[in-house]
Each structure stands twice: as structure tokens, then as C-alpha cells.
Amino acid sequence: MANLTHPAKPAKSFDFYSTDPTSHVDGHHDTGTMLGFWIYLMSDSLIFGILFAIYAVLGTNYAAGPAPADLFEIKKILLATFFLLFSSITYGFAVINMQQGKERQMTTWLLVTGAFGIAFLVMELLEFQHLWHLGAGPGASAFLSSFWFLVGTHGLHVLSGTIWLAVLLVQVQKHGLNEDNKRRILCLSLFWHFLDLIWIGVFSFVYLTGVLL
Amino acid sequence: MTTQDHDEHEAHGSYRSYFIGFGLSVVLTLIPFWIVLSEVEINLWLALTIIFGLGAVQIMVHVSYFLHVTVKAEEGWQVMSMVFTGILLLIVLVGSIWVMTHLNNNMMPAHDQIDRVRELQ
Structure with a gap:
């Protein structure tokens, strides 16, 4: 209807984002990359949603093997949760410093974020190693298959984010804080906070609920 | 120019909004972990309701304070x-x-x- 009443601007209805820089609060959004990346994250959350659904269906099929209460060490999970939470706020500080053009402070905060990311990954690897030695590998039961699949996929995402962060730091060192690098840092910011958000679902649903049931 | 700077600041959060989001997340993380770790005498379904309820609230906190999703964005x-x-x-x-x-x-x-x-x- 809006098109019919405004025949002078027919192309407007096909614009998913404005190409007019003055209409935006933020010039970085003009290319549409941020919205595209956001939609990628939404499709990624569908993947995680399906993995959560699989875990919900199979999570109590222990096949006479170990149950969550025998395997999970909640205190270590709490520590890993805080590593991710700290990495979220330090990435936020990096973005604020980036907006203010403070490249050195931004780099420092990104390095801190990466360190927390690596700390989280080390915790996860130690847990997987522990489970493997107990004979609780992904082949032991349907519960463990769905657990390794869900938590492993999240861990692979964190690993990808950490590698991406390292690559970005090299790019910032080489080319400085130009528009392209700023856009990339904002995309990784969305990715990083998104992984922390998925982890809320993992610790609530898999670890805490698993131990209680 | 100053208004644009201000708007950019708002679009990607400020120290204050990150601290609010972080503080809320810490509380919303610690309560469910405390319920499980302290082995407090509590009805199983009540405990599960609290864990899932607070998890949902924390997800909304992350969406608004860390991911900065607003109705007006994009x-x-x-x-x-x-x-x-x-x-x-x-x-x-x-x-x-x-x-x-x-x-x-x-x-x-x-x-x-x-x-x-x-x-x-």
C-alpha cells in the first residue's frame, strides 16, 4: 500500500537497509554487512536449537552408562562460565575503545578477551579428556553422543572466534584501525557475545539440569 | 558531529551499559549454580523453573546489553x-x-x- 501512495519512490520497498548515510546513526552499517552477519547468527542459532532439541530428546538415554551426576564437575563449569562472561565484557571495552579511536587500548582488551577465550577452551578440553578417560566418549550412549555434539559444536565456535580474533589483531597491526577492520571487529563482537548467549543455554540445560535430574 | 558521536556511542554501548549487563549476568549465573552446588532442600520442579527462568532472563540481558538489539536498529x-x-x-x-x-x-x-x-x- 505504501508503494501505491508513494509512486515517486518505487525502489524503496526493496531496500533492506538504507543506503543514505545521513539517515543512519552509524556509518559502519551502510554496507549491510552487520545485518547480513546478524542473519548468519540467527541461522547459527537454529543449528544450536536443533542440537538442544536432540539433547532434550536423547539426554536421559544413558544405555546403562554414566549419567550427568556421575560425570559433570559443576564448580569447573562455573569457572568456565565466568571465563566466557569476563571475555564478553572485555570485548565490550575493546569496542568502546575502538569507537574512540584508541587503537592501543583496544588491542590490549582484545588480547585479554582472547586469553579468556583460550582459558575457556582449555577448561573444555580438560573436561573432554577427563570424560574420554572415564570411557564416556561420544559412542558410549545416546546421552553422551548428543552431549559431545552440542558442547563440541559450541567449543568449535569459540575456537573459530579465537582464531578470527588472532587474525584480526594481525590485520589491525598491519593496516591500522581502518573502516574495514572496524566493521570486522564489530562482526566478531556480535559473534563473541552470541557464543556467550548460547553458553547460557548449555550450562542451564545440560549441566545444571543434568545434575539435578 | 558531536550528536553523531553520541549516537555511535549509544549504538554500541557505553561502559555503564556493559557494567549493568555484566552485573546482572553475574547474579543471574550465580543463583542457579548456587541452587545446584549448595544442594539446598528444594522441590525439583521449582529448582528447574528457577534455572530456566533465570536463564531466559539472562539471555534477554545479553541481547539488550551486549548485542544491543533495539527495535530501531537496522x-x-x-x-x-x-x-x-x-x-x-x-x-x-x-x-x-x-x-x-x-x-x-x-x-x-x-x-x-x-x-x-x-x-x-
Whole structure:
């Protein structure tokens, strides 16, 4: 209807984002990359949603093997949760410093974020190693298959984010804080906070609920 | 120029908004972990309700304070794609759990059913 009443601007209805820089609060959004990346994250959350659904269906099929209460060490999970939470706020500080053009402070905060990311990954690897030695590998039961699949996929995402962060730091060192690098840092910011958000679902649903049931 | 700087500042958060989000997240993380770790005497379903309720609240805190999703961002496309994804997730999760638990129940032979089969022989 809006098109019919405004025949002078027919192309407007096909614009998913404005190409007019003055209409935006933020010039970085003009290319549409941020919205595209956001939609990628939404499709990624569908993947995680399906993995959560699989875990919900199979999570109590222990096949006479170990149950969550025998395997999970909640205190270590709490520590890993805080590593991710700290990495979220330090990435936020990096973005604020980036907006203010403070490249050195931004780099420092990104390095801190990466360190927390690596700390989280080390915790996860130690847990997987522990489970493997107990004979609780992904082949032991349907519960463990769905657990390794869900938590492993999240861990692979964190690993990808950490590698991406390292690559970005090299790019910032080489080319400085130009528009392209700023856009990339904002995309990784969305990715990083998104992984922390998925982890809320993992610790609530898999670890805490698993131990209680 | 100053108004634009201010707007950019708002679009990607300030120290204050990150600290508020972080503080809320810490509280919303510690309560469910405390319920499990302290082994407090509490009804199982109440405990699960608290864990899932606080988890949902924490997800909303992350969406608003860390991901900065607003109704106005990207002319509404961001929040619209998020609501759409949320509906899909709801259908997939509720549908799978509902159907599969019923299927599980129906696949389990009840005792009277086993007896009836024995009588046939």
C-alpha cells in the first residue's frame, strides 16, 4: 500500500537497509554487512536449537552408562562460565575503545578477551579428556553422543572466534584501525557475545539440569 | 558531529551499559549454580523453573546489553529476524520434546499390555 501512495519512490520497498548515510546513526552499517552477519547468527542459532532439541530428546538415554551426576564437575563449569562472561565484557571495552579511536587500548582488551577465550577452551578440553578417560566418549550412549555434539559444536565456535580474533589483531597491526577492520571487529563482537548467549543455554540445560535430574 | 558521536556511542554501548549487563549476568549465573552446588532442600520442579527462568532472563540481558538489539536498529530488520528465529526455535524445541516424549511413552510396554500378550499364547 505504501508503494501505491508513494509512486515517486518505487525502489524503496526493496531496500533492506538504507543506503543514505545521513539517515543512519552509524556509518559502519551502510554496507549491510552487520545485518547480513546478524542473519548468519540467527541461522547459527537454529543449528544450536536443533542440537538442544536432540539433547532434550536423547539426554536421559544413558544405555546403562554414566549419567550427568556421575560425570559433570559443576564448580569447573562455573569457572568456565565466568571465563566466557569476563571475555564478553572485555570485548565490550575493546569496542568502546575502538569507537574512540584508541587503537592501543583496544588491542590490549582484545588480547585479554582472547586469553579468556583460550582459558575457556582449555577448561573444555580438560573436561573432554577427563570424560574420554572415564570411557564416556561420544559412542558410549545416546546421552553422551548428543552431549559431545552440542558442547563440541559450541567449543568449535569459540575456537573459530579465537582464531578470527588472532587474525584480526594481525590485520589491525598491519593496516591500522581502518573502516574495514572496524566493521570486522564489530562482526566478531556480535559473534563473541552470541557464543556467550548460547553458553547460557548449555550450562542451564545440560549441566545444571543434568545434575539435578 | 558531536550528536553523531553520541549516537555511535549509544549504538554500541557505553561502559555503564556493559557494567549493568555484566552485573546482572553475574547474579543471574550465580543463583542457579548456587541452587545446584549448595544442594539446598528444594522441590525439583521449582529448582528447574528457577534455572530456566533465570536463564531466559539472562539471555534477554545479553541481547539488550551486549548485542544491543533495539527495535530501531537496522530499521527493525534485526529485531524482526530475531523474533522470527525465536518462533522457529520454539516450534522445533517444543514440538520435538512433546512428540518424542509421547513416542517414548507409547513405545514402553505397560505391564498390563505384557500380560495381555502372554494370555494370547
